Amino acid sequence: MVWDDALAAHDFGPGHPMAPLRLELTARLARELGLFSAPGVRLAGVRVASDELLTTVHDPRYVAAVRRASADPRRVDLAHGLGTDDDPVFAGMHETSARVVAATVDCADAVWSGQAEHAVNVSGGMHHAMPDRASGFCIYNDLAVGINHLLERGARRVAYVDLDVHHGDGVEAAFWDDPRVMTISLHESGRTLFPGTGWPEETGGPGAEGSAVNVALPAGTADAGWLRAVHAVVHPLVRAFRPEVLVTQHGADAHAQDPLANLAVSVDAQRAAARSLHDLAHEVCGGRWVATGGGGYDLVDVVPRVWSHLLGIAAHAPVAPSTPVPREWRDFVTAAGWDAPEAMTDGAPAWFSPWEAGADPADPLDRAVLATRRAVFPNHGLDPWFD
Numbered sequence: 001m002v003w004d005d006a007l008a009a010h011d012f013g014p015g016h017p018m019a020p021l022r023l024e025l026t027a028r029l030a031r032e033l034g035l036f037s038a039p040g041v042r043l044a045g046v047r048v049a050s051d052e053l054l055t056t057v058h059d060p061r062y063v064a065a066v067r068r069a070s071a072d073p074r075r076v077d078l079a080h081g082l083g084t085d086d087d088p089v090f091a092g093m094h095e096t097s098a099r100v101v102a103a104t105v106d107c108a109d110a111v112w113s114g115q116a117e118h119a120v121n122v123s124g125g126m127h128h129a130m131p132d133r134a135s136g137f138c139i140y141n142d143l144a145v146g147i148n149h150l151l152e153r154g155a156r157r158v159a160y161v162d163l164d165v166h167h168g169d170g171v172e173a174a175f176w177d178d179p180r181v182m183t184i185s186l187h188e189s190g191r192t193l194f195p196g197t198g199w200p201e202e203t204g205g206p207g208a209e210g211s212a213v214n215v216a217l218p219a220g221t222a223d224a225g226w227l228r229a230v231h232a233v234v235h236p237l238v239r240a241f242r243p244e245v246l247v248t249q250h251g252a253d254a255h256a257q258d259p260l261a262n263l264a265v266s267v268d269a270q271r272a273a274a275r276s277l278h279d280l281a282h283e284v285c286g287g288r289w290v291a292t293g294g295g296g297y298d299l300v301d302v303v304p305r306v307w308s309h310l311l312g313i314a315a316h317a318p319v320a321p322s323t324p325v326p327r328e329w330r331d332f333v334t335a336a337g338w339d340a341p342e343a344m345t346d347g348a349p350a351w352f353s354p355w356e357a358g359a360d361p362a363d364p365l366d367r368a369v370l371a372t373r374r375a376v377f378p379n380h381g382l383d384p385w386f387d
């Protein structure tokens with residue numbers, strides 16, 4: 001696990017949805033639950049990624065632009081997406097963003113070298129950052145730099161699974177033409193949500209057909225549909241692709257209470273999905289698993305619980321759904337004037353009917369899943385209806 005209080009210095013300012021509070025509360029909850037000190041867990045600090053590392057994915061002119069804005073936050077640079085409402089500039093933004101990148105790269109290193117079986121960076125998951133511009137609250141793309149680092153270290157196939165409610169467009173773009181990286185993003189349809197991309201027909205560039213996978217979920221999709229889609233798309237494709245490492249992004253903004261999006265997924269379902277991806281890493285990748293946070297804007301009630309479950313799963317010390325939220329954490333939160341959840345999940349059954357039990361082409365969720373399976377399953381020797 002990577003944690004350093006400096007990671008919470010990533011602050012776009014008052015009123016911005018991605019407030020550092022969500023990381024502070026997550027770290028505090030994980031600590032109270034004993035996850036940072038669970039047997040076998042190593043808690044690693046972070047450094048600032050070098051320009052050499054950042055420019056393995058990002059345009060050197062873009063990195064220079066972030067450095068300029070970081071040193072003088074009065075400088076907006078709209079050509080590079082800096083100084084917008086989504087990505088306001090702030091003093092030190094280069095350093096804090098580059099720290100997030102180093103944290104994910106260190107996770108990738110630890111897993112690839114065998115120092116750790118699983119590694120988690122809850123501050124990571126900045127999946128919208130593009131090679132040459134900031135986008136959607138993301139400055140540097142820690143995931144793309146981390147995956148590229150795995151390739152440079154010798155990985156021949158890496159699978160990336162993005163559970164954030166928004167399309168993982170930056171990671172997809174970074175590996176669009178690269179058949180060594182399969183990117184799978186499940187998100188609310190671009191018809192109703194930023195960034196408006198991530199359609200089933202987006203399947204990868206020449207020579208990499210079928211390596212980009214997108215499920216555009218109807219607004220309102222809840223646990224049963226969301227988990228059904230994950231299992232109907234991710235598991236068969238990852239098994240067929242046989243990656244050496246699984247990299248996953250656990251944005252918590254698919255939750256019903258998230259203020260920026262329109263899915264209706266519970267903490268229980270996000271916990272169940274994380275468990276299932278963990279098991280898939282053991283089944284397919286010899287356990288090599290790198291997991292990150294991502295979006296998530298219900299800062300108090302949702303994000304800390306979802307990511308604490310992720311940390312518990314990665315530590316092989318899963319937090320049971322009925323676990324009460326630790327008293328000390330609740331006291332801290334209520335003293336600050338917020339309502340604190342009482343239990344570690346929403347108490348939802350997180351039930352779903354698997355695809356194998358039958359698909360209904362009249363159902364909007366099944367139509368969305370089927371469109372994705374039709375678009376990419378044949379590239380991997382799979383049957384869109386029956387595999």
Ligand SMILES: [Zn+2]
Nearest residue numbers: 278282287316
């Ligand atoms: Zn494990």
Ligand SMILES: [Zn+2]
Nearest residue numbers: 164166253295
């Ligand atoms: Zn998101």
